[in-house]
Amino acid sequence: MAPQGKLRVKWHFITLVSITAIIFALVFATGKGSVTDRLKPRLGLDLQGGTSITLEAKLLNGKLPQADQMEQARNIIASRVDASGVAEPEVVIEGDRNIVVNIAGEQKTETLKELVAPAELRFRQVIQTQPDVTEAEVKATPSPTPSASASPGATPSPSATPSANASASSAPSSTPSASATPSGSASPSASASPSATPSGSASPGATPSASPPVNPDAAKAREEALAKAKSEVGDTAWQMAQAFVADPSQFQDEAKKIQLYDTLKPFSKLKGDQVAALSLEMQFLVPNITCQQLINRPPGSVADPNQKIVACDKDVDEKTKKVSYNKYVLDNAKVLGTDVSSANFGYDKGWKVSMAFNSAGQSKWTDLTKLAYNSGQNAGKPEQRVAIVLDNEVVSAPAIQTVITGDAEITGSFTRDEVSTLSAQLRFGSLPLTFEIQQADTISPTLGGEQLRAGLLAAGIGMLLVIIYAFFYYRLLGTVIFLSLVMSGILVFGMLVFLGRQIGFTLTLAGIAGFIVSLGVAADSFVIYFERLKDEIREGRSPRSAVPRAWARAKRTIISANAISLLAAVVLYLVAVGTVKGFAFALGLATLLDLVVVFLFRHPLMAAFASTKAFLSPRVSGLGRVLQRDPAADASRSTNPKEA
Structure with a gap:
């Protein structure tokens, strides 16, 4: 029987050491800098400012x-x-x-x-696209022949019915893509059509082709910004821009193209609100209006779902890290952020954001992908793409190569922080107001350094007194208390550092209070176990046989006490806010780890001590008078196999 008991103790310790090693391996793997930097927890305002x-x-x-x-x-x-x-x-x-x-x-x-981004999400079908080019690229590259079907104001129309066995394939690109789970996926097309020819009905005037804002204050602000834009660029540039928008084909030869770009240079100086006041055709066709200007338009400039808009995306080459932009003319929004029921981020060959739609939104999303799929029966048509627009910027513009009936995913060359922020923006909705950082x-920390050191010193003195009392009252058993608290502290610290990086858990004074309260629960479990042990010995059992029996009786009580503490922490976490939420999280975390230490360390350690001679000594073990029994009675009990 003894070898089996030793084997159980051995594997308990091995399991605990493995868990500890995994936690700290994650701590060092997710950290940066020196060893000290990797072991730093995330501190709150009251501790670090x-x-x-x-x-x-x-x-x-x-x-x-x-x-x-x-x-x-x-x-x-x-x-x-x-x-x-x-x-x-x-x-x-x-x-x-x-x-x-x-x-x-x-x-x-x-x-x-x-x-402070508004986080207004829109899903729009692509009407037309072209790369955003620099002055050097304009003067070095011949203008393409305009496409007769390319029109900023045109509305794509489907012309085919999707086949039942349609599948989605991806073109290589570093631009984020969207996909569906599980019914299909979509990724951005690698090519973009640089042609730009407005439809015959597109008005070259300064007012947008879409309906003007209903809000009279917004309309007035737009008119004022438009007047400033005209004054800024001058009559010559303004008239040439109107002529170009009316008929781009007249500026196709090399000399006129360079003359056009030089004349329209004042447009590159326009501010975001002035660019937003220009017509859709001007925003898209005037080469001097850059994507950076379009992205810097005031929040809400392209939020109206009933308007066609111009927006840009950003493409980062993974090898060269070169940043390039693409301009898009986008149709009215068919799916809105309010149609998204949840958004979460994860990792699968790259960071991604997964979006689930509500019942109405799912139907809209499926219809939109069907429209795009039908429009893209002729390969390479821009209408096959659906742009996911967040505020003024295209987050992703995937080519839809199958009708998607499932959820949507946004994937691409994202970092963890980017997908975390994006999913939070989508999950919590758009702001009802526009804010500026003033x-x-x-x-500095709200709790001064001297006060913090004094508090930690007081906590240290309190813990020392507890340990001294434990050794005085329980003696050898006090070692079990001391080592268990040390082991719990190591696990709590490792999880504290790791969770600070993964979910943003911030240690504040409220969290420290939660950890301290959890020590009371841990101390209670020691008392329960040791007093059960004394009861077993008083009933006439030997110390070695009393240890497993006491554990069997104390285990249920320990689990119940920890379960109640854990349940209280969960309820408090769900209903509370702010610092109380941090307190509840710390209490729950410490309680869970205490249970791990109880089963994988404290009980096996007691089983190991029970096989030592010191454990049988009343003066050393801490069991005291309960071991002062009649030797003859002990001898008779030792022959009883039930007491062995």
Whole structure:
């Protein structure tokens, strides 16, 4: 029997060591820098300071935003910053139009911009596409012959019915693609048509081809921006742009092409709001209007789902890291962000965002892919593509090569941070207001360094007193308490660092309080086990036989106590917000790890101690008077096989 007991102890320890090794392997694999840097947990505002951002709501009419809009925006921004619920940011409304966001750690400019992005999602069929070119490319490359079917204002029409065995194939490209699960997939076409010929009915005027905004304040602001744009570029450039939009074929030879580009140079100086006021044809056809200008249009410039728009995507070559852009003319939006029920990110040969639609949205998405598939029966037609537009930028423009009846995926050369932000934007919806970053400052920890050190010192003294008392009262058994707490601390620290990188878990004073409270639950389990052990010995069993019996009786109580603590932590996490949520997460995490230590370390360690001579000594083991029994009675019990 003894070899089997030793074997069980051995494999318990091996399992625990393996779990610990895996946790710290993940810690070092996901970290960067030196060993010290890789072992640093993510600290909260009260422990390390961070960044304070002041956001100001901007309305076209200059009026104050409504209180319910501000509260809705605050909730969405807080959800974006803290998608996991454990980063513990501070997001508060200040005054009538400001929202102040305090985030732990230093934040990149790109992160701050994504934080206040409206995140208005639209799915639009591609009407026309061409690459965004530089001045050198314009003057070095002959203009292509215009396509008779290419028209910025045209509406694609399907001409065929998809076959039952249609399949999706991908063309190699670093541009993000969209796909369906499980019914099909789609990826962007590698080629783009550079031709640009407006339809005969397309108006070359300055007003957009789509219907004007209904909001009178927005219409007035657009008229003012358009007047500024005309004044900025001058009459000569404006008239040539109108002539070019009316008939691009007259500027095809080399000399006229260079003359056109030089004359239209003032358009490259226009600001985002001025570019947004131009007609769809001008935005797309004028070569001097760059994709960067289109991306910098004010938030909401292309949000109207009933308008055709011009937007750009960004393509990064994975080998050379060269960035290029493509311009798109896009049809009215057939699927909106409100049709998406959920969005999550994952990794499968690259980072991706998976989107599930609600019942109405699923039908719209299927109809849109069917329309694109029918339009693309002749290979290479731009109408075969569907652009996924987020705010002013095309995130992905896949070629639809089958009717998609499942969910959609956005894949491409994304980083983990990019897909995490994108999925959070889609999951929590678009902002009801437009915000601008007015101020971004670095803030110091709300808890000073001296106070933090004093708190840690007090915690250390308290733990030391607990350990001293454990050794005084339980003696050898106090070693079990000490080693178990050390093992729990190692596991908790490893998970703390790893989860900080994976889900953004931020350690604050509330989290530290959660870990400290979990020590009380762990201490209770020690008392239960050891007192059960004493009870077994009092009933006349030998120490060695009492250990497994005490464990069998104490195990159910320990599991019940930890289950109650874990259930309380889960409920608190689900119903609470802010620092209370962090407290609940820390308590639940520590409780789970305590159960791991109980089964894989504490009980096997007790079984190992039970086979030592010291365990049989009342003065050393800590069992005290319960071992002071009649030697004759002990001898008679030792012959009883039931007590062996």
